[in-house]
Amino acid sequence: MVDSSTHIERSTVIDGKTIIESTTERVRCSGENNDHPLVYYTIPEEGFVVCGYCDLVFVRKENP
Ligand SMILES: [Zn+2]
Secondary structure: OOOOOOOEEEEEEEOOEEEEEEOOOEEEEOOOOOOOOOEEEEOOOOOEEEOOOOOOEEEEOOOO
């Protein structure tokens, strides 16, 4: 599952894709049901990253 200790605020589903908002540029993913190896990604400052295993989409959430 997605680790909720890494400052992930919430997730939404758009067009069948799960979008994870993160306040940090470093995210980690092991699948929604812990179904792939743990991998780390860095979210570009003005962009997003898609998990190569499970297609979760991570986006940066602006800090207020
Ligand atoms: Zn994943």
